[in-house]
Amino acid sequence: MSKHGIKRPLSVLDLAPVLEGNTPADAFRNSLRLAQHVEKLGYKRFWMAEHHNMVSVASSATAVLLGYIAGGTQSIRVGSGGIMLPNHAPLVVAEQFGTLASLYPDRIDLGLGRAPGTDQVTARALRRDRLGAGHDFPEQVQELQQYLSFDNHTSAVRAIPGEGLDIPIWILGSSTDSAYLAAAMGLPYAFASHFAPAQLHAALKIYRQHFKPSEFLSAPYTMACVNVIAAGTDAEANRLATSFYQLFLGIIRGKLRRLGPPIDSMEGVWNEYEAAHAQQMLSCSFIGSVDTVEKGLQRFVDETQVDELMSTAHIYDQEARLLSYELLKGIADRLV
Template sequence: MSESVNDRQATKRLGDIPLSVLDLSPIVEGGSATQSFKNSLDLAKQVEKWGYHRFWLAEHHSMPSVASSATSVLIGHIAGGTSTIRVGSGGIMLPNHAPLVIAEQFGTLESLYPGRIDLGLGRAPGADQRTARALRRDLRIGGEDFPELLQELREYLNPSLADSPVGVKAIPGEGLNIPIWLLGSSDFSARLAGMLGLPFAFAGHFSPNYTLPALQTYRHSFRPSEVLDEPYAMVGVNVMAADTDERAERLATSHYQAFLNIIRGDLKPIQPPVDSMDDLWSEFEKLSVQSQLRSSIIGSPATVKRELQELLNSTQADELMITTSMFDHADRLHSYEIVADVWRS
């Protein structure tokens, strides 16, 4: 990377880059998927007004706290209820699906909402092994065939990438300009995205230890393509913002409980916040949760602004994707509003 680009990056500020949203359409204790979908659409409408660039939905399965399992369907619902914000997947777990089906689904979405659809792809199952087998119908659950599946999908959308005629057409899908992103929580997809010259989104919100190594791998591996001349990296981050640090810390206990339940294998809907986690976790569990969530930004507007800028300084991300897990929908909206205010300031 040239010295001029490095100099430009060194002065990068929050207002210089786009901010986006990752949503799992969370189901709270006592709630329902129906209410979750209403909340997700309301959130999308609000963040569109506040200037966020993208609204992505994540594919997870068999999780009582996540309603976004039928990701393509929900993307259509969100895109249909908004007008300008880009809407996409963060991501579709490609080994769970036939590439032709994804090409047709996203071809349909792009045809309905031209110029607004993103296709983010991951290789993890988005579920435990038993659920992955139920989805994939075979025992290949490690994602080793992801590069081949990705190539097949890209050929359906752009037949010129094929060495020989595919013979099967994705209609709609073929010939449409649907941006493909690779998602990752390690260096596998980082390297692949770099080699293919595709944009890369790193799951820093749950894999903080690998953020910088993965970004370095992506940038080092990058080869210019018809898609990108230079690397383009987006970093996901948990942000729980409130009017005071103390309020934010209390609201964040719902997120702590969610990860604690994952560690215990006791999956539940999102739980209400508590005054203290000390009665809920052991010292070992506390350390485990805090390690996995150590990059989370929790606090008042001043705290959020400072720590988001520190994250940008360390990663030199081209875009940040904010994900916020709170029990009350109004609190979650307010958190995203605070981040937008910080970004604009």
């Protein structure tokens, strides 16, 4: 149960992972199958993240892909986790998500981040003459809100569709900066603890202490994303996790690769420094049997008191991936 006395919602973050030997088209089909699966299980949201220039991630055209997912599902909320707003003109984002919300009413979320979602060279290619973008993130969020408001109907520049639609905006963060912004704007706050856990607790504290009620939200609302790989046994889950570790090792070494099949052990694959670095950044990962994952997640929600949990799982075998999310739903329903 959440602190509000109701069952804590459970959601999914997906990056349309591209497997070794597969194509982005295969990744899209796998993502849709996952969305349909978790919808039947009772998950609340299915979010996708904007990343660029990564051979293992096919969700770069995030708004386009969200339309594919929403069109193939019936009730689950579909959204961005997130759109990296400095990469885009706020008007274009308002139009894109206004289109999605018009096609799929009451099902679209708009999560916003300030990072580029890529390396600096690619960021420059994305942003062209907006190389300093990111520092004006608060102003961009406000501009986007204005385009989506009904009051904008008298403006010289209007988002059609988008204007006047109820599209919940979330502020995403991996540090304390966005916590201050989400609190000041009275918006829900989602933290990327699945890859940047260091400032999780500080950010949640800041957000809750400084939250100002708004027309959008009367009280603080938090969500944290974690890595979960659940299987029948600890040994099997740990073996599945080696795909994830190899992927992350490629990021550490600057040698990006697609998500590969699991191996028996990471011993001899990464060195002591690399293993320690990965363990630090992936400390909010819960890998193991149902019992192991449940104990870990219970400690996590006890410590963070988040209102909603979001999970991501880099698992090579799609059947194992679907099973992991099925096991997680049972676990989440028992958390207190």
